[in-house]
Amino acid sequence: MQMRRAFYIGRFQPFHLGHYSVITSIARDVDELVIGIGSAQKSHEATNPFTAGERVMMIRHALRDTDITHYAIPIEDLQRNAVWVSHIVSMTPPFDMVYSNNPLVIRLFEEAGIEVHQPPMYHRDGYSGREIRRRIIAGEDWKHLVPPAVIDIIEDIDGVERLRQVSRTDID
Amino acid sequence: MQMRRAFYIGRFQPFHLGHYSVITSIARDVDELVIGIGSAQKSHEATNPFTAGERVMMIRHALRDTDITHYAIPIEDLQRNAVWVSHIVSMTPPFDMVYSNNPLVIRLFEEAGIEVHQPPMYHRDGYSGREIRRRIIAGEDWKHLVPPAVIDIIEDIDGVERLRQVSRTDID
Amino acid sequence: MQMRRAFYIGRFQPFHLGHYSVITSIARDVDELVIGIGSAQKSHEATNPFTAGERVMMIRHALRDTDITHYAIPIEDLQRNAVWVSHIVSMTPPFDMVYSNNPLVIRLFEEAGIEVHQPPMYHRDGYSGREIRRRIIAGEDWKHLVPPAVIDIIEDIDGVERLRQVSRTDID
């Protein structure tokens, strides 16, 4: 039987249990998974606190105890939706299908003639990067929303303080 | 008598009867018209759903039955207002004057010493790209606001569904 | 019968009789022709003396007396071959096939699954942008190699002197 490889993209700011749940779900259907790390050039922003390299680490460590064969690939923004699929394709190992719930991602891959599946949505409250960042800034609980390995990485890089600090920046 | 060529720029998302009315009005004063298609690199966004090529088609087809000699030229953003006029000038046939009601466009061309005219504003309700996009997304009437050729193009490219889909995208 | 539209790209530095011959040949096979003006952002260089706007004019004037329905579209370089076809497609009206003798252009469109035809090569000596630029710089005959309309445009913009001057620039 033919090897099947899927593509999944996110910004992973940070990588959380919702992502983890989607990835383990996709992994049941395919042999290998290419994980695109979107807006790779961004970091130290209130909505993009972590570098691409830090996000590579989060993904690798969070998936370390699974047997999911995956490739974590930073993808820089080109700010041109019309060439975005070609850009993805050029930066990644070849894939047979895409998994996404993002309407724009779905649209762009479908217009390019690539098969798109919608993974089951994760429903538990707080499984969202925005909510986790809000909680980190506000000093509320957030650690139950991410894999333990991600907690370690955020602590190693002083990520809580970084996020708080960059979120205080007001551009005049 | 000397040939007179004018420049007019818009994003044309989509090209509508307000644009059509301005262009036919300008065409009474000049011999040729250069139509700049702004933010040419953008597409598949809620505020910029159509590609530059699709917008070229809208303009050409909408003006097909007029005898207006025109050049439809995609203009990519440079994100630097101070060089924008030079950028326009380098991408277009030479022109003698600009028609615009946009204060920034007027300012930049006037600082560059280029003559700017303000075409009569079109007043009928809804003659605005924003309003037309809102109506398309909301499922309200919009076809009376654009030239018939533009309806055909939007249908050919599945533009209604594209706009609805990309407008649902929420960036986390 | 279905309308057929083809794509042809060149740098047109300047537009010459070789280009003219290819275009009239393609026009016998198709209904409309999209002419991409490559490296649109370049000008005032020894190998790219003319602006995109000047090249739009050359094409329009040279084809004025033909009945070839065409679109002359400036195409800026993205410096990424892997997304180049998508970039072209987004900037142009939709086309059914490409005409090119350039191996890279052929390869990129074929990898994208787009039909490519090779137009008959033009053989007469000197029908090359490089040779024409060399002759202009050297003060040799060149006017018989371009359409009369192109001579006029080059003279109007003081193009001979511009090319000579920029070709003397030595970067230290």
Place this chain on the structure above:
Amino acid sequence: MQMRRAFYIGRFQPFHLGHYSVITSIARDVDELVIGIGSAQKSHEATNPFTAGERVMMIRHALRDTDITHYAIPIEDLQRNAVWVSHIVSMTPPFDMVYSNNPLVIRLFEEAGIEVHQPPMYHRDGYSGREIRRRIIAGEDWKHLVPPAVIDIIEDIDGVERLRQVSRTDID
């Protein structure tokens, strides 16, 4: 004793008495001051009305009667926080420390291992670029908030009218 050089960055839209006060305060601690002019590529926007060159003039003229040895250096945005410190360092004379109250600037320099000091904040109402631009647009008093040299420059370049005009632009 060793010469000490500090770095201070702002957008200076426009340069105002708050900036002046901070700079004279820093100058008491160091021998030379490198003044980075941020978002140098921006101008003719409601929040960035003045060009980098105009801001160089504001700084030079405002500091002309002081004996502060300074370098005013335009710094273009790279839109990548992770490389911003290296970008600054490459564009400027070497400096020993940074003065800033901006949390992002502080964070980025501290992560790069560069010493950051926080200058005393200026408290007087209105010492903010945003407030001064608001007053200029609204026709309220603003001249007491900037050094006299800055008033002259803004008048020379018709800056009041420019700011009002670009702030009226509504992007459709």
Place this chain on the structure above:
Amino acid sequence: MQMRRAFYIGRFQPFHLGHYSVITSIARDVDELVIGIGSAQKSHEATNPFTAGERVMMIRHALRDTDITHYAIPIEDLQRNAVWVSHIVSMTPPFDMVYSNNPLVIRLFEEAGIEVHQPPMYHRDGYSGREIRRRIIAGEDWKHLVPPAVIDIIEDIDGVERLRQVSRTDID
């Protein structure tokens, strides 16, 4: 004992036995290896025939039977040497040292205060991307110079014909 992670960068056009030999040699000294794929945005050029994604595949497959823990990360050019190290650092998991024989790479990391080691050079004739590309184009033997997995990938993507075709392109 502390985990040690090293960084090694190349363009890998294609990945060959020289690279393989260096990597296995480095792997004896460290626990993990970050492999940067330089000029990631380039492909379909005579000197850069393969996409970043294809090069990711070459590396992964070539190292599949080793137990070298590695991260293969595409790195796009920024065309600014002064920020290149920061760019690398932001795109990759943190590393303790760099292995390189490239004088520029050595210089840039050393100026940034990062430890650089020079791996033993591979001496066998032909272990160079340039030589392998020359052989592929010329139809000479090349398969003994790359890992078997790389032969498979190049054949899967029709890489021999692609390289020959793009190398025939002459820019006029």
Place this chain on the structure above:
Amino acid sequence: MQMRRAFYIGRFQPFHLGHYSVITSIARDVDELVIGIGSAQKSHEATNPFTAGERVMMIRHALRDTDITHYAIPIEDLQRNAVWVSHIVSMTPPFDMVYSNNPLVIRLFEEAGIEVHQPPMYHRDGYSGREIRRRIIAGEDWKHLVPPAVIDIIEDIDGVERLRQVSRTDID
């Protein structure tokens, strides 16, 4: 009498006595001089070894003992000749005329309607950045070709070794 300000641009890799001689000559005709530092984003290359900031230092220190009022402004390349003059103008204090012997610079400013003067050429052998870089790499005498302040700066930044090292880099 009206204040007169001139513009002069170079790459200053490094700033040498030929530049110094031209600048002191221009300074006899004008009141102030804007010195553009071209290709500001480049450094650590065989033809562009020094950063913009290092070149700012060379200019400031070399002119310290003169009474020439000057502004040293880094100018990043835009790679678009057609907008280059606007880019310069936006980054610099306003100037009345340009001094240059570079044919492209002369052409671009003249096409923009700005007055260009040609300063007397410096004739002494070796007064060229290329020759000085060649001598530094070859270990030949070069110090008599630059102002003493430039020797100090190059030594402070280990510039001789940097230039030698980056010039050994061969891109495969």
